[in-house]
Amino acid sequence: MQNKEHLLHFSDLNSEIFSLLNSLQEALFLCDEQQKISDVNDIFAQLLGYTKEQIIGKTLVELTDDENIASVTAFCQNPPSNGAEIILQTKDLQQVYFFVKVKNITINNYDVKLFTLSDITKIKIENQHLLRQSKLAQMGEMINMIAHQWRQPLNAISASAIKLSMQNQLDLLTSKEVEKTSSFIQDSAQKMSQTINDFMNFTKPKQEKESIFLDDLLNEIFSLIENQLKDHNIEVEVSSEVDFPLYIPKQELQHVLINLITNARDALNEAQQEEKKIIIKTNFNNNICTITVEDNAGGIPDEHKEQIFEPYFTTKEQGKGTGIGLYMSRKILKELLNGEIAVSNKNGGASFEVILHNPKVDKDAVK
Numbered sequence: 001m002q003n004k005e006h007l008l009h010f011s012d013l014n015s016e017i018f019s020l021l022n023s024l025q026e027a028l029f030l031c032d033e034q035q036k037i038s039d040v041n042d043i044f045a046q047l048l049g050y051t052k053e054q055i056i057g058k059t060l061v062e063l064t065d066d067e068n069i070a071s072v073t074a075f076c077q078n079p080p081s082n083g084a085e086i087i088l089q090t091k092d093l094q095q096v097y098f099f100v101k102v103k104n105i106t107i108n109n110y111d112v113k114l115f116t117l118s119d120i121t122k123i124k125i126e127n128q129h130l131l132r133q134s135k136l137a138q139m140g141e142m143i144n145m146i147a148h149q150w151r152q153p154l155n156a157i158s159a160s161a162i163k164l165s166m167q168n169q170l171d172l173l174t175s176k177e178v179e180k181t182s183s184f185i186q187d188s189a190q191k192m193s194q195t196i197n198d199f200m201n202f203t204k205p206k207q208e209k210e211s212i213f214l215d216d217l218l219n220e221i222f223s224l225i226e227n228q229l230k231d232h233n234i235e236v237e238v239s240s241e242v243d244f245p246l247y248i249p250k251q252e253l254q255h256v257l258i259n260l261i262t263n264a265r266d267a268l269n270e271a272q273q274e275e276k277k278i279i280i281k282t283n284f285n286n287n288i289c290t291i292t293v294e295d296n297a298g299g300i301p302d303e304h305k306e307q308i309f310e311p312y313f314t315t316k317e318q319g320k321g322t323g324i325g326l327y328m329s330r331k332i333l334k335e336l337l338n339g340e341i342a343v344s345n346k347n348g349g350a351s352f353e354v355i356l357h358n359p360k361v362d363k364d365a366v367k
């Protein structure tokens, strides 16, 4: 440790190392003990649209926007040893996503921090685009489900109206009959309204964690999709061994499970089986929660097992699949649910296992 007045610059290094650092594609800068940037390489300055002189002397926090000050401050105070993602702001106010690693080093007896940054903006934007696409695809699915759920009560309401009118024309209409039909129409409309409520629950724009019972979450999904499954003669069996709530981002887990259930439905629609089945099991063991979605539609050919998680891999005809369901599911699990997904073929079909590591649970909660 030496006098702090001296700012260490890359140029204090051996001139070959200095020119090497400047020619790297990776952005780099040095920070002193007061967290002030003492030097940057060309790439870092270019990415942010500043000159080196404009950056030197600033802190990293001064290079971000209001939205990200808190996370950049937290990062600077305690940089994770395996790196982290941060968002900085360019001179013309654009956001740039970086993956940053920090190393404490001593050069010429000066203790400094060396920051290395990879620009991941492109990947981030592509992923946000995929997530939006996947959500849109799922909305399309849900509108389909609503249409299915509504068909039966709509037909029933329409038939009741015709019956009332005919009874009236034949002078057979009694007040008892009017009451009966009216309450039937009210019940049917109530069912339709419930479908909309269920749908709204899925599309609420929130990612917060909440306390959820897995069987409630599955019931909500099936209340939307059950008519569609019935129409395709698909039977569903749910066996839940987890009778306490998990504290997790509900919407994200729903997104994953709907992807898996609609995939099973699609596979079963293509299959020739007499008895079509989706079996869902939940289990909690050694702080690991597992949710298995199995079907008996023939499984996944070995040569596709790796590919199915790649973006845009689909075997469905155009318009029926975009190939991002499983890619997004794996990503959501990894990034938002501390989880993973595995697939195997068993019992004449595909078995997808959603694994959540150490989810927060409340074993004392009762329904």
Ligand SMILES: Nc1ncnc2c1ncn2[C@@H]1O[C@H](COP(=O)(O)OP(=O)(O)OP(=O)(O)O)[C@@H](O)[C@H]1O
Residues within 6 Å of the ligand: 137, 259, 263, 264, 267, 295, 297, 299, 300, 308, 309, 313, 314, 315, 316, 320, 321, 322, 323, 324, 325, 326, 327, 350
């Ligand atoms: N349960 C399953 N049984 C058999 N094959 C499956 C099953 N689930 C997924 N697959 C295969 O994996 C591919 C990729 O699935 P994924 O959910 O990522 O995309 P998709 O369903 O084709 O389209 P999208 O979900 O974007 O509408 C499917 O096209 C299908 O070939």
Ligand SMILES: [Mg+2]
Residues within 6 Å of the ligand: 259, 262, 263, 321, 324, 325, 326
């Ligand atoms: Mg899918």
